[in-house]
Amino acid sequence: MSTFITLKKKDSDFQNYLWGKFSKTQIALPMATMNLDSPEETVTFEIVDKSLVKRPSGFKIFLSLIKFQNLFLILLPLFYVLVKNYVDNRFRDPQTCLIATFAMLFIFAALNIRNDVNDHVSGYDRVNISPSEKPINKGWITAAQASAMSWLLTLIAMIISLPVMLRQPEEARVIAVVIVLIFAGRLLSKNSYKNQRWGEVIFFILAGPGVVSGYQVALGAGVDTEVLAFGILWAWGIQFLVHLNNFNHILTSSQAGIKNTMTNAGFDKAKKILIGWWCAFIVLWVLYHYFYASTFWSYLTTVVLIFWSIPTFIKVSEIQSPLGSDLTDAKRVGYRNFLLMCVLIVIEFYWYLGNKNDWFVV
Amino acid sequence: MNLKIFSPKDFPAYLPKLNSLYDDLFAGGKGFRSKLVQMVSNPLVLPAETQQLLCQTIEFVHNASLLHDDLIDRSQLRRGKPAAWAKYTPEYAVLAGDYLLARVMVNLSSFGNIKLVQFTSETISDLLEGEWLQDSVVGDFFVSLEQLDRIHNLKTASLFKWCLRAPFMAAGNNDEELHRTLDEMGTILGQLFQRSDDLLDYDIRNDEGKAILGDLKSGYLNSFGAFVTRDMTRAQIDQMVKSSDLNEYYQCFAGGEKEFQSYVQKFDAVNEKMIQLYDHHLIQLEKKIQKPELIKSLKPLTEILYWRRKPKA
Numbered sequence: 001m002s003t004f005i006t007l008k009k010k011d012s013d014f015q016n017y018l019w020g021k022f023s024k025t026q027i028a029l030p031m032a033t034m035n036l037d038s039p040e041e042t043v044t045f046e047i048v049d050k051s052l053v054k055r056p057s058g059f060k061i062f063l064s065l066i067k068f069q070n071l072f073l074i075l076l077p078l079f080y081v082l083v084k085n086y087v088d089n090r091f092r093d094p095q096t097c098l099i100a101t102f103a104m105l106f107i108f109a110a111l112n113i114r115n116d117v118n119d120h121v122s123g124y125d126r127v128n129i130s131p132s133e134k135p136i137n138k139g140w141i142t143a144a145q146a147s148a149m150s151w152l153l154t155l156i157a158m159i160i161s162l163p164v165m166l167r168q169p170e171e172a173r174v175i176a177v178v179i180v181l182i183f184a185g186r187l188l189s190k191n192s193y194k195n196q197r198w199g200e201v202i203f204f205i206l207a208g209p210g211v212v213s214g215y216q217v218a219l220g221a222g223v224d225t226e227v228l229a230f231g232i233l234w235a236w237g238i239q240f241l242v243h244l245n246n247f248n249h250i251l252t253s254s255q256a257g258i259k260n261t262m263t264n265a266g267f268d269k270a271k272k273i274l275i276g277w278w279c280a281f282i283v284l285w286v287l288y289h290y291f292y293a294s295t296f297w298s299y300l301t302t303v304v305l306i307f308w309s310i311p312t313f314i315k316v317s318e319i320q321s322p323l324g325s326d327l328t329d330a331k332r333v334g335y336r337n338f339l340l341m342c343v344l345i346v347i348e349f350y351w352y353l354g355n356k357n358d359w360f361v362v
Numbered sequence: 363m364n365l366k367i368f369s370p371k372d373f374p375a376y377l378p379k380l381n382s383l384y385d386d387l388f389a390g391g392k393g394f395r396s397k398l399v400q401m402v403s404n405p406l407v408l409p410a411e412t413q414q415l416l417c418q419t420i421e422f423v424h425n426a427s428l429l430h431d432d433l434i435d436r437s438q439l440r441r442g443k444p445a446a447w448a449k450y451t452p453e454y455a456v457l458a459g460d461y462l463l464a465r466v467m468v469n470l471s472s473f474g475n476i477k478l479v480q481f482t483s484e485t486i487s488d489l490l491e492g493e494w495l496q497d498s499v500v501g502d503f504f505v506s507l508e509q510l511d512r513i514h515n516l517k518t519a520s521l522f523k524w525c526l527r528a529p530f531m532a533a534g535n536n537d538e539e540l541h542r543t544l545d546e547m548g549t550i551l552g553q554l555f556q557r558s559d560d561l562l563d564y565d566i567r568n569d570e571g572k573a574i575l576g577d578l579k580s581g582y583l584n585s586f587g588a589f590v591t592r593d594m595t596r597a598q599i600d601q602m603v604k605s606s607d608l609n610e611y612y613q614c615f616a617g618g619e620k621e622f623q624s625y626v627q628k629f630d631a632v633n634e635k636m637i638q639l640y641d642h643h644l645i646q647l648e649k650k651i652q653k654p655e656l657i658k659s660l661k662p663l664t665e666i667l668y669w670r671r672k673p674k675a
Contacts, residue, residue, distance in 0.1 A: 002635055004642035008539075031639060032549075034542050042542055044639065129508050251495075251512065323495055323512060325504030 002046050004031065009041040017045050018121060020142025025050055027139045036123045036256050043123075053139045061140050064133055065116060065149070066109035074108050074211055076342055077234055081215040081227065083349040087356050092220035096167045100218035103161040104211070110153035117147045127256040128249040131328070164218050171217045178210050200239065200261060208235020226292050233284045237338055240277050244334045247274060251322040267322050274316050278309060278337070285341075297351070301344045312337045367396060367421045372465065383446050383458050387425050390441040395420045398525040398663075405656040406533045415473055416528055419482060422462040424521055427489050429459035434497055435580060478531045485524045492517025501581045503599050507588040511553060514585065519552020526551075543646050547660070550640040554668040557633055560584035565608060566626055567670045574608055589632070590625050637664040 005028070007014045016022040018030075028045035035041050055061065078101055085091045119125040120136045120143050135141045141149075165172045185202040209231035216227045246253065246262040247270050254263045262270045282305060289298035315330040353359075368388040370381045396417035403413045431437070432445040433455050439445060447455035463486060470479045495513045499505050526544040530536075562572040563584055577584045583591065591599050598614050605611040615621040641664075648657045662673030 002638045004639060006543075006642070006646055032546060034546065040538065040542075042539075044546070044642070131506075321495065321498030321502070323505065323509040324499040324502040325506075326502065328504075 002048075004044055004046055006042060006044040009039060014043070018043070019144040019147075021144050027053060027142065029137070029139050030123075030126050033123050033126045036127060041123065043126075048139060050139075055140045061135050064135050065113050065141070065146060067112045070112070071105070071108070072342065073207070073238060074104055076345065077208075077211045077231070078104070078215050080230055080234075080345065080349060081212055081219060081221075083353050084227065084230075085216070085219055085221045087352050088221075090219070090221040093167065094219065096164050097215060097219040099160060100164045100171070100214060103157045103164065104214065106153045106157035106160065110150045110157060113146050113150040113153070117143050117150060123256075124258070127258070128252050168218055168220055170222065171214070174210070174214050174217050178206060178214070181206055181210070200242065203242065204235045204239050207238045208232055229288050229292065233281070233288050236277075236281050236284055237341060240274070240281060241335065241338055243270075243274055243277060244331050247271075248327045248331050271316055271319060274334075275313055278312060278334075282306060282309065293348070297348045301348055304344060305341060308340045309337055367393065367418050373461070379450055379454060380458060380461070383450055383454060386443060386449065387429065387440070387446060387458075388421070390443070391421070391425070393417075393421060395424055395521055395525050398522070399529060401659045402526055402656065403529040403532075405653045405659075406529055406535075408529055408532055412473075412532050413529075415469055416532060419466050419470060419528070420521065420525055422466045423482070423486060423489065423524075426459040426462035426466075427493065427517075429455050429462070431493065434493065435582075437580075473532075475532060477536055478528060481528065481531060482524065485520045488516045488520035492520070496582070499582075503583045503587075503591065503603055505583055505588055506592065507585055510583075510585050510588050514553055514556040515549055518556040519549045522552040522555065523548030537650070540647075540650050543643050543650065547640060547643045547647070550636055550643070551663055551667055554633060554636060554640075554664055557585045557629070558668045558670060560586045561626070561629070563587075564611070564622075564626075569670065575605060575611065578603070578605065578611075586626075586629055589629050590622075633668055637668065640664050 005017070007017055013022060017028040020027055022028060026047050027050050028047055030043050031046050032044045033041065034043075056064075082091075082097070116125075116134060116136055119134075125134055125137055136143050136146055161171070161175060165175065181202050185199055185206075209228050212227045212231040212234065213223050216223055243262055246260045250262050250267060250270060253260065261273065265273050282302070285305060286298070286302055289301065312330075312334050315326075315333045319326040319330055321327075368384055370384070373380055373384065375381065399416045399420055400413060403416060408416075428440060429446050432440055433447040433452050437445050438448050443449075445455075446458060450458075466482065466486075467479070470482055492513050492515075496517060499509070499513070523545050526548045527541055530540065530544065558567070559572075560577065562568040562570070563575055563577045564586060565574050566586075568574075578587060587602075591602070594602065594614070602611060602614040605614065612619040612622050615625075617624075641661075644657060644660060647660075648654075665671060665673045
């Protein structure tokens with residue numbers, strides 16, 4: 001027999017239940033939410049004994065919290081920066097870059113956990129139910145514990161980044177800009193950076209130009225237009241994934257009053273935006289290669305990318321309903337398209353690396 | 363109180379076929395929604411004419427949705443008789459449904475309770491949204507239970523919410539907390555009713571003799587279907603779609619009928635938890651209103667709607 005409790009946002013215990021601080025032996029799992037994101041918000045929790053919750057190993061919970069599968073989103077730009085500067089003979093301070101990479105990994109993990117905590121506290125994850133397992137929703141960890149873990153990882157990232165700033169003072173400026181943007185994003189977006197128009201812009205800057213500039217400066221190479229161009233290209237690609245994910249939740253987000261590019265556009269226009277966004281990505285890809293890459297790789301990768309993008313265009317244009325399996329299929333195909341683009345980058349830059357080192361000369 | 367929901371006097375006699383269409387439509391319905399309205403209205407001591415208005419409203423809205431629903435689904439039969447669009451014309455079926463909704467607005471606005479008019483309009487909007495969404499997932503055999511719940515919340519639960527809340531609104535009680543609780547209860551009742559109705563398709567507790575695998579054959583994966591297919595392979599789902607009877611359907615499961623029955627038990631267990639949640643909200647309601655007779659009558663609804671059995675005395 002389950003036990004339930006219904007609490008209003010203004011109730012003194014509401015936050016304790018939401019953050020999982022109300023008991024040492026029990027956990028509160030949100031079952032139903034009314035009037036989300038308003039002073040009248042009411043949540044019904046199911047009270048479950050912690051001992052009855054089936055948890056996977058702590059390691060699996062940690063990997064799930066930090067979204068290990070998305071780690072390549074910050075590692076691939078690192079690979080790009082390392083190869084580019086090695087090829088350009090600007091590989092000046094690899095030790096600092098290595099330290100910065102560790103700082104980046106910790107902050108990436110911290111931000112992903114913070115994202116889950118914010119989604120839980122704002123109720124976003126109760127509206128947009130994700131097929132992926134969310135440790136807080138499953139009761140594997142409380143929001144308070146996850147938040148503490150996020151702060152700890154942030155602290156470690158800050159400590160690690162100190163020597164980076166000492167050795168490469170310009171890095172302090174990049175970090176300052178990033179911190180300002182993160183706080184501006186928090187003030188602007190109630191749900192997360194993915195779900196407000198200005199939040200999307202901030203996310204764009206952080207995910208692309210922010211990441212590559214950070215690596216580049218840590219390497220002692222200074223920011224240049226090529227790295228910024230790649231940052232924009234990369235951010236454009238990541239933003240495509242964000243739009244694709246938001247499109248998956250277009251119905252539920254719209255009903256809950258969540259604002260983003262997809263909900264503002266509506267179902268029919270959003271499909272066109274998604275297709276247009278990826279077309280624009282291909283144009284950016286061509287431009288980047290025209291200015292900064294070899295002709296051979298420009299032609300080859302563009303042709304392959306266009307060929308690989310066809311299923312994405314077809315899947316997105318064929319979506320008939322804001323609910324249903326078409327959405328999941330399109331998301332999967334779009335994500336696979338993005339991964340294949342990453343593979344192209346790796347192969348192309350591996351070739352530049354090999355060319356520099358004469359690996360391919362018999 | 364014995365209510366007459368439909369009277370030919372309410373509609374213009376000069377319109378050809380309109381009254382005979384409504385005669386067919388309103389005959390044979392169980393009128394469960396109007397009974398629910400009465401169940402809530404009686405303890406609130408609403409005047410007989412107000413109860414009549416509320417019951418008529420919900421039945422008009424419900425039957426308008428049936429007229430449109432049958433046409434959208436191309437269902438040939440309604441309550442064992444030819445569906446209105448098939449017997450008359452699709453155009454008449456659409457217009458007759460629209461006419462009922464217009465009549466609802468005329469009657470309610472004459473009553474003069476603007477909150478009730480607004481709430482009813484929202485309910486009709488939800489109903490239409492649900493219908494629209496449901497049509498958009500026809501032929502999708504990979505739709506998830508959570509996605510179907512969203513549709514059923516709009517299409518089915520919206521009317522249950524109306525039945526619970528409208529009598530309070532008509533009585534002038536617009537307390538927000540009370541209405542939130544009633545809203546939650548209506549949502550659960552609607553979901554339970556829909557899920558139980560979906561089980562009939564698989565001949566589970568099918569005392570009313572509903573057509574077997576009707577939803578599946580119409581290209582619509584219902585809630586139980588979605589519950590089962592989430593563990594199935596693509597090949598199993600392809601085989602399931604082709605099933606022409608239950609025996610063929612059972613063959614989609616590695617363990618045959620036995621495994622199918624175990625899924626029914628698991629589905630019941632999921633819904634049992636929803637029933638517990640309903641009981642929790644009922645306790646919340648009891649704290650808010652001093653109407654023990656209302657609580658007593660609302661208590662067995664899950665038993666009736668989901669388990670389809672008469673409540674124990």
